[in-house]
Amino acid sequence: MVGLLSIQEPNLDANNRDDLGVSTTSTLFASSSFATKPKPLSMNSSPVKHSREQIADLFDLPLMDLLLQAQTIHRQNFTANEVQISTLLSIKTGNCPEDCGYCSQSGHHRDTTKLQAEKRLEVDKVIAAAKRAKASGSSRFCMGAAWKHPSAKDMPYVVALIKEVKSLGLETCMTLGMLDAKQAIQLAEAGLDYYNHNLDTSRRYYEQIVSTRSYDERLETLTNVRDSGINVCSGNIVGMGEGRDDRIDWVHELLKMPKAPESIPVNLLVPIAGTPIGDKVLAEGELPVLEWIRTIAVARICCPSSYVRLSAGRESLSDAEQALAFMAGANSFFYGDKLLTTGNASQSNDNRLMRELGLTAQFAAPKAPKQLTVLDAMSGHESQVMLAK
Ligand code: SAM
Ligand code: DTB
Ligand code: SF4
Numbered sequence: 001m002v003g004l005l006s007i008q009e010p011n012l013d014a015n016n017r018d019d020l021g022v023s024t025t026s027t028l029f030a031s032s033s034f035a036t037k038p039k040p041l042s043m044n045s046s047p048v049k050h051s052r053e054q055i056a057d058l059f060d061l062p063l064m065d066l067l068l069q070a071q072t073i074h075r076q077n078f079t080a081n082e083v084q085i086s087t088l089l090s091i092k093t094g095n096c097p098e099d100c101g102y103c104s105q106s107g108h109h110r111d112t113t114k115l116q117a118e119k120r121l122e123v124d125k126v127i128a129a130a131k132r133a134k135a136s137g138s139s140r141f142c143m144g145a146a147w148k149h150p151s152a153k154d155m156p157y158v159v160a161l162i163k164e165v166k167s168l169g170l171e172t173c174m175t176l177g178m179l180d181a182k183q184a185i186q187l188a189e190a191g192l193d194y195y196n197h198n199l200d201t202s203r204r205y206y207e208q209i210v211s212t213r214s215y216d217e218r219l220e221t222l223t224n225v226r227d228s229g230i231n232v233c234s235g236n237i238v239g240m241g242e243g244r245d246d247r248i249d250w251v252h253e254l255l256k257m258p259k260a261p262e263s264i265p266v267n268l269l270v271p272i273a274g275t276p277i278g279d280k281v282l283a284e285g286e287l288p289v290l291e292w293i294r295t296i297a298v299a300r301i302c303c304p305s306s307y308v309r310l311s312a313g314r315e316s317l318s319d320a321e322q323a324l325a326f327m328a329g330a331n332s333f334f335y336g337d338k339l340l341t342t343g344n345a346s347q348s349n350d351n352r353l354m355r356e357l358g359l360t361a362q363f364a365a366p367k368a369p370k371q372l373t374v375l376d377a378m379s380g381h382e383s384q385v386m387l388a389k
Pocket of ligand 2 (some may be wrong): 198
């Protein structure tokens with residue numbers, strides 16, 4: 001006989017924790033032991049999210065206080081010194097109809113960037129790249145396409161890619177532009193683990209970097225992804241000429257979502273000559289790297305159970321700058337010699353850096369089971385035990 005039970009697990013949604021507020025440093029330090037395993041969370045915590053003012057206060061902290069708080073929170077939620085590694089591949093490069101001011105792939109800037117557009121990459125080429133990524137130690141394979149949104153004829157192609165890449169034992173991530181609800185469900189049914197769709201900056205500054213789509217359209221896609229059951233990956237770009245207020249507002253946007261993204265890539269702008277934003281930053285100077293590190297730390301504190309990823313921009317950074325970013329609570333990065341169209345910190349350099357910092361790579365995490373089969377000790381019958389979300 002198969003019965004259904006329901007066991008309530010402690011609520012592991014870190015946004016619902018009451019012991020991580022910015023003004024509760026005494027609680028924070030009292031509970032900090034720098035243990036390497038996550039601590040059990042309180043079962044009766046009430047929902048607390050940082051207000052915009054609290055986020056601004058975090059940005060204003062002396063850097064060492066901010067880093068200590070971020071690293072402490074990191075260690076309460078994740079295994080210390082363990083990082084998740086993803087590899088990126090561009091499956092359709094260039095000639096994008098959107099006009100994102102930072103992007104080499106926008107068709108609007110093609111006369112000045114001179115980027116060579118390419119057709120969709122064939123399935124076997126993508127699979128060969130995924131196999132190389134797995135062999136090199138990546139746990140997740142992220143496929144990006146320069147589309148406004150996938151067309152109906154692109155859907156069977158991306159569904160085939162998800163199934164094939166998953167069958168290699170890799171987690172899958174895609175970033176294909178906007179998705180409607182039906183498309184998100186199709187990708188979820190194919191088994192997609194993560195969908196990346198960045199808000200990039202504040203609502204206010206967004207209008208100055210993209211004119212072909214709105215912030216609300218971006219949020220709509222994120223809602224469709226969340227509702228489909230795919231894990232949400234949504235991050236930003238720091239250093240596009242935005243102000244700290246915009247970085248604060250971006251963090252605040254994450255906290256306005258019903259649930260913070262599971263994965264938060266914090267990109268440091270790669271200034272690309274021939275793009276409007278790249279040219280401006282190249283002429284006027286780049287944002288100091290410490291502000292990117294502060295942004296990582298604030299994202300870590302405000303979204304304690306999310307993976308925070310060092311994304312674009314690492315190629316130009318020193319070992320010490322990257323070490324500070326990990327100290328700030330980043331626990332994921334893009335691995336491999338190339339991002340989508342620009343270079344990345346080389347794989348051999350990353351291997352050396354990981355050894356020097358004592359970081360280890362996390363294996364692909366299988367999805368948590370939704371139910372367990374248990375044996376009733378009295379009757380010997382099997383039961384399916386549902387695990388509460
Ligand atoms: N077309 C899809 C989209 O926009 O969602 C997916 C690809 S797009 C290249 C993915 C993300 O890469 C962007 O949202 C942006 O955050 C980041 N990105 C693009 N160009 C960048 C640059 N020059 N520097 C840093 N990040 C960049
Ligand atoms: C994300 O936030 N950063 C990655 C990934 N998601 C798709 C892309 C970075 C692109 C950097 C510029 C380029 O290589 O074209
Ligand atoms: Fe297209 Fe994405 Fe680049 Fe914008 S960021 S131009 S949507 S590829």
